Amino acid sequence: DVKVTQSSRYLVKRTGEKVFLECVQDMDHENMFWYRQDPGLGLRLIYFSYDVKMKEKGDIPEGYSVSREKKERFSLILESASTNQTSMYLCASSTQQGGLRFDTEAFFGQGTRLTVV
Amino acid sequence: AQSVTQPDIHITVSEGASLELRCNYSYGATPYLFWYVQSPGQGLQLLLKYFSGDTLVQGIKGFEAEFKRSQSSFNLRKPSVHWSDAAEYFCAVTDSWGKFQFGAGTQVVVTP
Numbered sequence: 299d300v301k302v303t304q305s306s307r308y309l310v311k312r313t314g315e316k317v318f319l320e321c322v323q324d325m326d327h328e329n330m331f332w333y334r335q336d337p338g339l340g341l342r343l344i345y346f347s348y349d350v351k352m353k354e355k356g357d358i359p360e361g362y363s364v365s366r367e368k369k370e371r372f373s374l375i376l377e378s379a380s381t382n383q384t385s386m387y388l389c390a391s392s393t394q395q396g397g398l399r400f401d402t403e404a405f406f407g408q409g410t411r412l413t414v415v
Numbered sequence: 416a417q418s419v420t421q422p423d424i425h426i427t428v429s430e431g432a433s434l435e436l437r438c439n440y441s442y443g444a445t446p447y448l449f450w451y452v453q454s455p456g457q458g459l460q461l462l463l464k465y466f467s468g469d470t471l472v473q474g475i476k477g478f479e480a481e482f483k484r485s486q487s488s489f490n491l492r493k494p495s496v497h498w499s500d501a502a503e504y505f506c507a508v509t510d511s512w513g514k515f516q517f518g519a520g521t522q523v524v525v526t527p
Contacts, residue, residue, distance in 0.1 A: 331514075338424060339519055340520045341505065342517075343514075388458075392509075394511075403464060404449075404451075404507070404509075404513075
């Protein structure tokens with residue numbers, strides 16, 4: 299069974315702390331994503347990685363950074379957590395398949411609910 | 416860049432009635448389109464996907480979606496809703512690199 303695993307389901311951190319959210323996938327997928335989910339706003343893309351050490355900013359990268367040193371692991375870093383970063387964070391992975399045999403889907407982890415106090 | 420709009424934030428439907436959720440996309444090339452469902456406290460599950468070919472796509476749980484290029488739409492339908500269909504539904508589009516963009520979601524409430 300394919301799996302995307304996020305290291306924590308719930309986290310409570312203090313304002314100003316450096317926060318690491320970890321995500322591991324076991325499907326050998328090239329792509330990995332971090333999304334933020336807020337009521338009424340859907341899933342907003344924070345960062346996207348299409349290869350090891352390669353990353354691309356999404357729609358809301360401010361206040362976040364990422365690290366991808368190994369293909370299976372993608373970390374989201376909040377350098378200095380703030381209360382407006384309280385949210386549900388979702389990690390996902392997908393394949394890259396171009397051409398006529400295109401077939402892909404995004405597989406999601408269970409999410410990390412982060413509260414910054 | 417691709418984007419998705421789900422015009423309806425919230426829909427209430429009676430059990431046994433039909434359901435249609437709207438999705439409009441913006442993308443310059445051939446879109447690859449998806450519908451996901453998120454039940455309360457659960458992760459996102461793929462309902463169906465469209466890449467090419469037949470514009471009417473069948474998915475799991477009795478859902479189907481129709482791709483209409485002329486309207487830039489990919490609406491999701493179910494003929495008869497069950498109480499277990501109460502959830503949030505997300506439409507998504509991706510490019511050939513597999514970079515997924517999601518809509519804001521539609522919350523579906525099912526009444527007895």
